[in-house]
Amino acid sequence: MAKKEFIGISSEYDRLRIARVQVIKGGIKLMGVETLDMPYPIVKFSEGTSDPKGLATEFDDFFEVDTKSKDTLDDFPELTGEDDTSSKPKSPVSSSLDDNFDMTRVDEDSDVVTDNEKLIADYLKKIGRKKLHIGLHIPFGKTTFQFVKNVDPDKMRKSERIDFFNEKLRPIHNEDPEPDHYSWTKAADNACLIAYNRNDTSLINLFEVAETYYKGKLMINERLPDESIWAGLVRANYNLAPDDITGIIAIGETSSRIMFMKGSEILNILPIIPDGENSVDILNTIFSKILFEIDKGELPKLNRVLIARSAKFSEKVKPYFEKQFDEIEVDYLTLHPQRVTYADDILDSPVYLQPYLSAIGAAWAASRLNEKEFSQLVLLPEYLREKQRSLKIAWHGIIILILIALTPLFINNMYLSKSAELQQLEQQVRITENQIEELRPIATMTEDLVADYQVIQAEIDRLLELARYSQKWSEVLTSLNDGISQIPQLWLTSLRTSDEHINLTGISLTREQIPVLARLFTDANIQQVSETELREQPVYTFAMQANNYRQDIEEFLLDMPQVEFDFEQGTVIELDFTYAPEPAEIRERELVAGGNRAANNTPVFEQQQVVQEDSDPEPRGSEEEITTADNEAERIAGIQETRNTVSPEETVPPALPRFGLRGPEDEIFIGAYTIVLHSIPDSSRAAAEYQMLKDEGYKATLWQAEIEEGQLNWRIGVGLFQEIPDAVNAVSELPEPYRDNHFIVRIR
Structure with missing residues (x-):
């Protein structure tokens, strides 16, 4: 019987990144990664551009930096195209990244189906399984985050907790939030992190419609923001000391994100940066924002910088930040070899796997392996939970579970009483057997006498019958x-x-x-x-x-x-x-x-x-x-x-x-x-x-x-x-x- 596979899916405007994993002993095995181009855009923007707090340009005023200037990167000619190495042929990895990994690209002139849903259904049919477990992501920038210090919602009653979240989210979003639109978890320094996402349901809708064309059943196990997925990958693949400060950088096509972790907890998530790989100054902007956080005293120190996504700057981002932070570890977010193994046809390269990190993390979360590391900010709608819940436990179910839990105690008590009774009966049986053995000779003699008596009685009855009317x-x-x-x-x-x-x-x-x-x-x-x-x-x-x-x-x-x-x-x-x-x-x-x-x-x-x-x-x-x-x-x-x-x-x-x-x-x-x-x-x-x-x-x-x-x-x-x-x-x-x-x- 084939092992169960879990599929993680991330989206980028008009394409899907797909990763398939299996749970093995000690971790997961990456079975394959693919890119599926859609004939129509999935969402209007794949990356968020909103800045609800208005802090995106706060560092510009503080440092008096013109983010549009190109003269600030003179020391990094490789970013302006003046380096001699720019004339060299590109490496195979770089070429593959420039081609956007279009493994299943659909040409405009082909006769393949043009509907996104049908294309996904055809792809799922090729997997050949009746039931698929899927994990979805929410593109970074689509989710807003809010930190509330010195608050523990676990200690609140349910009604108090709902009122608390409404009070915090209503001023920002100008409406009372629905429970399906937000999630929360404990953050570093005794803070509470609230994640809110309201409108981004396009990926869920896409797969719900695709399920109508697919003969099997799709189970959406998890739906997490990219920020939560990256934090989960860091927890699952790195040994983090409680006081270590880890910075995570993600550069998209039109926006970027910076977040910090203290130990295994999220310390801070900076507002979305409205610049991405289309801006040549994006690296300076990111560096300036990190310095701004350090100067404000929010970061006492910085132990490592991990690059979760760098798009076209994959080969330039790491050298740039290594030069800026000469005493800090700078590396791509890498999967630990003892926890992740690969199929034979997958290239074990952080740069190659970087576009699929969100999909890999979503599949990992859907497998429920290392559940505590991933499932902290789940934004899966309640109607999907109810739809996919195989066993719904209500109050009577809880009572049944309690009775089941008490059953062993009752059975044990009954066993002890019956065991004592059985021992008494066994003792009586032994005494009776001894008496039977003592009386067996007498019983044998009695049986012989009874047999003789029955023979004689039969003869007498026969004689009496013959004597009737003898006269x-x-x-x-x-x-x-x-x-x-x-x-x-x-x-x-x-x-x-x-x-x-x-x-x-x-x-x-x-x-x-x-x-x-x-x-x-x-x-x-x-x-x-x-x-x-x-x-x-x-x-x-x-x-x-x-x-x-x-x-x-x-x-x-x-x-x-x-x-x-x-x-x-x-x-x-x-x-x-x-x-x-x-x-x-x-x-x-x-x-x-x-x-x-x-x-x-x-x-x-x-x-x-x-x-x-x-x-x-x-x-x-x-x-x-x-x-x-x-x-x-x-x-x-x-x-x-x-x-x-x-x-x-x-x-x-x-x-x-x-x-x-x-x-x-x-x-x-x-x-x-x-x-x-x-x-x-x-x-x-x-x-x-x-x-x-x-x-x-x-x-x-x-x-x-x-x-x-x-x-x-x-x-x-x-x-x-x-x-x-x-x-x-x-x-x-x-x-x-x-x-x-x-x-x-x-x-x-």
Whole structure:
């Protein structure tokens, strides 16, 4: 990446002097100097001619010198052209100065653009940078200077300082000065130097218009009077003792300037001299003014004289003043070789670089290197400062900066507190890690035990799942066997299960026996009955489906003792292996017993959320399939008498309850058969039906049964019967609505 370049520009009537510098370690590097001739004048006069104090001719009256006389330089024939050396050929340096260094001269007959602004824009484009930093000068004589002794504006408030400057500048310029028009700095001998420039903005205007033709951005960093630039160059390139008096001489085309420095401070700036290189007596005039200052006592001594600008007198000025001041150092204002280096194509000669000193100083000031030496009398308008200021800090910006400054203190305080807290936590972590290491063997053993426990528990869960409904076939086949054993001349040919249904097919010698088989189940449908012959005897084949055969079968849930291990305390909770009936079983027994005891009182039932099913079971079969209850009872009773053996399950226990359809009964016999007349989910209605049957003299039974998973119904049955045929025979004694709308079930 190319280093940043800074461009300094000075103006002379219709030409620009340009210097380009780069900041390097220990100083600057002069990259190039050029002269750019303008097609039109930049300003009407490049050098000032005003003399606001009227002191330009004061020394003439004092010394009675005629500045127009040519006889005063007889001792210096070289100034009048009478020296023999005048006929000698000029040196290359002198020739180059006489040619005005026209490196980029524009001929009148060329087709190059004629506008000053476009010419500058084209030149800047050749530099090839998107952003250029520029320093401008104010030609000497355009700025008026005023010294005020024993005043320090820094100690004044802002309003007092403005009033002070207005008071000093108003009488001279006949108007209240704008803040952009003046600047001030501390001068030697505890004085204040005020610089005022109002009308010379032509160079700024020129570059502002040129920027519109230039695609990049122009940053005008500094704008200084020539007098301030020369003083800055002296400070930056010479070692000045505090009491050294340095005189600076500048000779222009139409005017000249003399100024003095004491140490590094400006001591005095004499009024502009209205004569320049066009006057052959200008050197005598300058010498007389210096003597006048010495005679007035303003200069206690003079240590050196530096020539900042001499125009066509470059080779004559130094010998003249060396002869006049034989004990004083006289030299051109020279750039110090340790602080300024040069590009290869630049001639390191004070005479060659003298016309570019203002441009070099402006570029040096724009780089902000040695800022204290240069930027003491800046006259850059405020609108340019605001325009080019990338970061504008208002009051809130200052507050933010203060907060930013306080942030490290806050962060440091927070860091210390968090560091102490972190140390405590680290100590706790170390203690905890030690405890973990001590308990790690126990934890490992515990993990092994837990793993074994989980394996055993999984096996137990699998066994319990397999044991559920393990008695299904035992219960179903027992019920089916008990029922079929009471129905003669009926055989089953097949038995299949599908989900919750049992499909039965068989053969019966009589049609009337088939509905009796269907009543063995809570919900059974006779799907088909057909007559055929078997061994030349008429028989009836049938197909039947028993729906939801599990509703009367209790789940086989093994009461496994649960081992409860406290993993935190490491203790085993003792198990209780004594049998405890399930709450549902206790509730069913209490309901059944309570229903029988409440002969004259209406029982109170808990309200439960159940799924509603059909209020009453449908009648089994058609009229053709069902015989009268009397004939069926007689036939079954006859069959019962012919039986010779009784199975152990049919043995009547010693303490038998009173069986029958009617009569009071205090306790119900679990395992007896009853005729179910109602199976409904509504507990209130069930209680009412139960009480009504008891009032009619029936042995009424009320209990709750699970029809499906999660669905509970209240069942109301009448009668207690030891065998199914007894219940079948009792059906004929029921009222007409219940004879065909009932089913027989064993109480469980």
